[in-house]
Amino acid sequence: MKYKCSKCGFIHFGELPDGYYCPLCHSNFSYFKLIEVEEKKYNRKPVNPDNPGINRIPEKCINCGVCTKTCENIVGIKDENVCIKCGQCILTCPTGALTPKYDYRKVLEFINNEEYTVIAITSPAVRVGIGDAFGYPAGKFLEGKMVAALKAIGFDYVFDTTFGADLTSMEEAYELKNRLEKKELMFSSCCPSWVNYACIYHPELIKNLSTCKSPIGMEASIIKDYYLNIDEMDKDKTIIVAVTPCTSKKAEILNGDCDYVITTSELAHLIREQNIDFRKLEDAEFDSVNGSSSGTIYGASGGVTLSVLRVLYNYLTGKDLTADEVSIKEKEFYKEIKVKINKEIITCASVSTLYNLEKLLEIKDNFNFIEVMNCAGGCINGGGQILMPQNEKDKLKKERSKSLFKDDIKPHIKYPYKNPIIKNLYEDYLDNPGSEIAEKIFHTKHKNLSRKKGDNND
Numbered sequence: 233m234k235y236k237c238s239k240c241g242f243i244h245f246g247e248l249p250d251g252y253y254c255p256l257c258h259s260n261f262s263y264f265k266l267i268e269v270e271e272k273k274y275n276r277k278p279v280n281p282d283n284p285g286i287n288r289i290p291e292k293c294i295n296c297g298v299c300t301k302t303c304e305n306i307v308g309i310k311d312e313n314v315c316i317k318c319g320q321c322i323l324t325c326p327t328g329a330l331t332p333k334y335d336y337r338k339v340l341e342f343i344n345n346e347e348y349t350v351i352a353i354t355s356p357a358v359r360v361g362i363g364d365a366f367g368y369p370a371g372k373f374l375e376g377k378m379v380a381a382l383k384a385i386g387f388d389y390v391f392d393t394t395f396g397a398d399l400t401s402m403e404e405a406y407e408l409k410n411r412l413e414k415k416e417l418m419f420s421s422c423c424p425s426w427v428n429y430a431c432i433y434h435p436e437l438i439k440n441l442s443t444c445k446s447p448i449g450m451e452a453s454i455i456k457d458y459y460l461n462i463d464e465m466d467k468d469k470t471i472i473v474a475v476t477p478c479t480s481k482k483a484e485i486l487n488g489d490c491d492y493v494i495t496t497s498e499l500a501h502l503i504r505e506q507n508i509d510f511r512k513l514e515d516a517e518f519d520s521v522n523g524s525s526s527g528t529i530y531g532a533s534g535g536v537t538l539s540v541l542r543v544l545y546n547y548l549t550g551k552d553l554t555a556d557e558v559s560i561k562e563k564e565f566y567k568e569i570k571v572k573i574n575k576e577i578i579t580c581a582s583v584s585t586l587y588n589l590e591k592l593l594e595i596k597d598n599f600n601f602i603e604v605m606n607c608a609g610g611c612i613n614g615g616g617q618i619l620m621p622q623n624e625k626d627k628l629k630k631e632r633s634k635s636l637f638k639d640d641i642k643p644h645i646k647y648p649y650k651n652p653i654i655k656n657l658y659e660d661y662l663d664n665p666g667s668e669i670a671e672k673i674f675h676t677k678h679k680n681l682s683r684k685k686g687d688n689n690d
């Protein structure tokens with residue numbers, strides 16, 4: 233079916249839903265005239281209604297095909313029926329027909345139920361993205377206001393996922409140390425869209441993927457496994473909500489580590505719907521579980537590599553890695569990061585977008601460690617960030633990244649292994665990175681999903 237709006241000429245494909253309004257001129261459905269009976273082939277990328285990360289509002293979709301082009305040319309997925317839930321299509325859809333799959337109202341129900349304790353854990357990129365919803369300059373570092381907003385919404389505790397990132401660096405550096413001894417290449421595993429892509433399109437690389445869970449997975453696991461026990465809290469009445477820039481994390485948590493993921497854009501909805509005046513909030517501080525600035529830089533491309541190298545350097549030399557010992561070179565489609573440890577040069581690459589990754593794979597044997605982020609520039613540009621005009625995107629990415637790396641220079645704890653909470657946790661409970669208990673809580677197995685290629689893997 234094809235209907236034309238007799239007021240502005242807009243064409244709607246498919247059945248006209250009841251109460252439909254023209255997305256361009258807002259005339260009601262009585263203005264639409266049937267102009268063609270047969271079904272037009274859809275240009276748009278299919279979104280399965282069960283997709284945990286992304287939702288399409290069909291009434292708003294004008295079948296322009298931008299989502300398909302984004303998926304093919306920006307993300308690098310050519311198969312119509314494969315979705316890795318990164319949400320990059322949300323950022324480019326011109327009508328707002330694509331949104332994250334909203335979970336914030338379910339979270340609010342738990343917050344309003346006094347029987348439950350609701351804990352927020354916040355990813356680094358949220359604090360440099362949330363300001364876009366409230367008129368702040370691009371990349372403004374608003375950690376204190378973000379924490380204050382979450383407390384004003386009613387979260388019982390607000391912890392920083394930089395702590396989970398520190399745990400990831402401790403475990404991933406240990407894993408890398410072992411793989412270096414075996415001369416094995418290792419890929420990072422904290423981006424669930426990349427992991428999903430590798431499991432579908434590159435099963436031969438699964439053996440090289442780090443087995444570490446992502447920072448939200450590590451943080452939620454240790455809260456449930458350890459902190460709730462020592463505080464004698466009821467696990468069944470505690471809800472852990474990861475606040476992230478990422479729609480793909482909504483799929484990742486189906487493993488049961490976190491209870492909910494809400495995106496930066498959902499947080500903005502929550503703030504508005506609760507009538508909180510974000511600009512007037514006084515800065516607030518995180519509750520006790522915090523990370524180092526090595527955790528903060530996880531939000532921008534290259535940050536994971538630097539953090540892991542800092543810990544690896546300490547494992548192998550007993551010393552702190554300083555900035556002048558690290559060589560960072562911008563190459564055509566990736567960043568090369570090198571460091572000399574004892575007599576050996578460790579060569580790493582940090583790459584974002586799967587399109588660039590495919591090029592990097594041709595020279596992968598030149599590296600010891602490769603950090604892969606699905607979204608261009610890393611999580612600062614995740615599909616759950618606030619929508620902004622396309623022509624501002626490059627500036628935004630730059631400013632958000634600058635803001636996170638600026639935090640790394642501040643005189644606070646820089647190295648994960650110097651974080652007193654991390655030190656106590658290993659001393660009191662985990663023993664060492666890679667210990668039996670650390671393996672059980674923090675590591676996972678990746679499944680070969682290649683047989684699903686071409687199927688709808690939502």
Ligand code: SF4
Nearest residue numbers: 276293296297299325
């Ligand atoms: S980009 Fe948005 S409007 Fe265009 S086809 Fe995709 S969902 Fe529809």
Ligand code: SF4
Nearest residue numbers: 423478606607611614
């Ligand atoms: S780069 Fe970050 S935001 Fe984008 S899909 Fe990966 S984890 Fe999510």
